[in-house]
Amino acid sequence: MKLLIAGGQVVTADGSTDADVLVDDGRVAWVGRVPGADADADRVIDARGKLVMPGAVDMHTHLEAPNNEIREAAIDALTCDDYHDGSIAAIVGGTTTLVDFATQNPGDGLIDSLEQCRAKLAARPLATDIGLHMIVADLGVPGAEAELAALCDEGVTSFKLFMAYKESPLMIDDDTLFRVAQVAAANDAVVVVHAESGDAINVLQRQAVAAGDTAAIWHARTRPPATEAEAVNRAIELCRVAGAALYIMHVSSAEALAVIERAKRGGARVRAETCTHYLYVDESWLERPPEEACKFVFTPPPRSADDREALWDALARGVLDVVSTDHCPYTLEQKRGGAHSFMATPNGVPGVENRLEVMFELGVRGGRLSPSRLVELLCTEPARLYGMHPSKGTLSPGADGDVVIFDPAAERTLSVDSQISTADFCVFEGLRVSGSVDTVVRGGQVVVENREYLADPGLGGFLARQRSAQAFRIGQPTEA
Numbered sequence: 368m369k370l371l372i373a374g375g376q377v378v379t380a381d382g383s384t385d386a387d388v389l390v391d392d393g394r395v396a397w398v399g400r401v402p403g404a405d406a407d408a409d410r411v412i413d414a415r416g417k418l419v420m421p422g423a424v425d426m427h428t429h430l431e432a433p434n435n436e437i438r439e440a441a442i443d444a445l446t447c448d449d450y451h452d453g454s455i456a457a458i459v460g461g462t463t464t465l466v467d468f469a470t471q472n473p474g475d476g477l478i479d480s481l482e483q484c485r486a487k488l489a490a491r492p493l494a495t496d497i498g499l500h501m502i503v504a505d506l507g508v509p510g511a512e513a514e515l516a517a518l519c520d521e522g523v524t525s526f527k528l529f530m531a532y533k534e535s536p537l538m539i540d541d542d543t544l545f546r547v548a549q550v551a552a553a554n555d556a557v558v559v560v561h562a563e564s565g566d567a568i569n570v571l572q573r574q575a576v577a578a579g580d581t582a583a584i585w586h587a588r589t590r591p592p593a594t595e596a597e598a599v600n601r602a603i604e605l606c607r608v609a610g611a612a613l614y615i616m617h618v619s620s621a622e623a624l625a626v627i628e629r630a631k632r633g634g635a636r637v638r639a640e641t642c643t644h645y646l647y648v649d650e651s652w653l654e655r656p657p658e659e660a661c662k663f664v665f666t667p668p669p670r671s672a673d674d675r676e677a678l679w680d681a682l683a684r685g686v687l688d689v690v691s692t693d694h695c696p697y698t699l700e701q702k703r704g705g706a707h708s709f710m711a712t713p714n715g716v717p718g719v720e721n722r723l724e725v726m727f728e729l730g731v732r733g734g735r736l737s738p739s740r741l742v743e744l745l746c747t748e749p750a751r752l753y754g755m756h757p758s759k760g761t762l763s764p765g766a767d768g769d770v771v772i773f774d775p776a777a778e779r780t781l782s783v784d785s786q787i788s789t790a791d792f793c794v795f796e797g798l799r800v801s802g803s804v805d806t807v808v809r810g811g812q813v814v815v816e817n818r819e820y821l822a823d824p825g826l827g828g829f830l831a832r833q834r835s836a837q838a839f840r841i842g843q844p845t846e847a
């Protein structure tokens with residue numbers, strides 16, 4: 368099957384060029400202009416006036432994930448999109464590859480935990496490929512360090528550590544962080560952190576609750592930016608001692624950015640992301656009435672408008688490397704079941720389907736990012752840093768035939784009414800975007816047209832990733 372995408376503007380991390388793309392037998396065959404190519408193709412898509420980009424990669428989602436930070440039994444424990452739902456929402460929004468999480472609960476073996484997660488993945492028809500990070504909670508189980516090394520052979524080449532959520536089983540101490548970093552360094556794996564000072568936050572939370580301060584805004588007030596900056600700094604320094612490559616998830620504050628920028632300039636092997644919602648929502652949204660404010664309880668919390676501007680600046684200058692979604696969807700019923708106290712509200716928001724359109728509108732239309740920087744942040748860097756490049760995240764010959772045709776002239780309004788995720792609210796409700804996903808090709812097959820998934824729902828599967836610590840080069844300077 369030869370698919371020719373003709374007449375569009377091809378956008379990669381290296382720049383934009385008017386070119387055709389031929390996808391043959393599931394892979395990109397060439398990018399350029401070949402006379403007569405249309406006569407030779409089985410199907411020709413007219414992409415004139417449109418942007419042709421690599422399928423986007425979101426390496427931070429939580430599908431059918433247990434709610435680990437809340438202890439109240441009244442709340443349904445899982446995020447509301449299962450792997451199937453999430454993969455459909457992702458691909459309709461232009462994201463053709465996901466990396467989600469397998470979770471080790473304390474006492475469980477790491478390989479066992481991976482196998483359980485892979486069994487769940489195998490039970491769902493997936494529209495995208497899904498790789499897995501391993502959430503490591505307990506190095507006390509026999510053979511844990513050898514099993515961490517073995518995970519890399521299984522294609523699970525990144526270890527996620529929670530430095531927060533003191534009352535959950537997942538928060539680790541510095542001993543565990545450092546030992547995992549040593550194992551990662553020895554195996555060219557990547558350490559991934561949720562960086563917040565879990566102990567200090569827990570004290571602030573208990574004091575707030577004792578004082579009767581349980582409104583949603585206290586979710587932010589008990590997690591001040593310095594608690595993020597402190598943990599970011601600690602993770603950077605401990606990984607530096609261990610010689611490990613470090614990736615910091617969901618950076619939200621100017622204080623944390625300053626730590627990251629200094630470390631990068633000093634040669635630390637650190638990369639960092641922010642998530643779409645931090646570029647749109649700010650802390651004042653938590654002061655809305657409880658049934659509204661509870662929607663925007665996510666962690667780290669939304670910050671000030673100044674922090675939001677600092678994040679945009681960091682994306683443009685290369686202090687931040689990736690934009691992901693941290694798609695962690697709950698229904699309004701789940702959210703409002705915990706609206707009486709910030710301590711009971713499930714943490715997280717949907718967004719896996721919105722990232723490309725929101726970032727094009729706010730970033731490219733907003734004059735903050737070039738189209739090629741957008742592709743770098745959403746496609747190329749996540750693929751490179753997580754061992755999926757060059758098959759994912761680019762359109763060079765030999766790459767997987769995962770292509771998004773994006774119509775910069777198409778307008779639509781983001782709303783729960785047209786949302787694919789089973790979450791029944793939209794973070795970007797009412798946001799008018801100029802630029803929308805037109806067609807999505809996965810593995811050389813047209814799978815999405817007119818925001819509808821058309822193909823067999825079981826095309827995707829578990830994606831084994833390469834070891835990728837080498838992608839975290841030492842001393843990459845940030846742009847001035």
Ligand SMILES: [Zn+2]
Pocket residue numbers: 427429693695
């Ligand atoms: Zn997350």
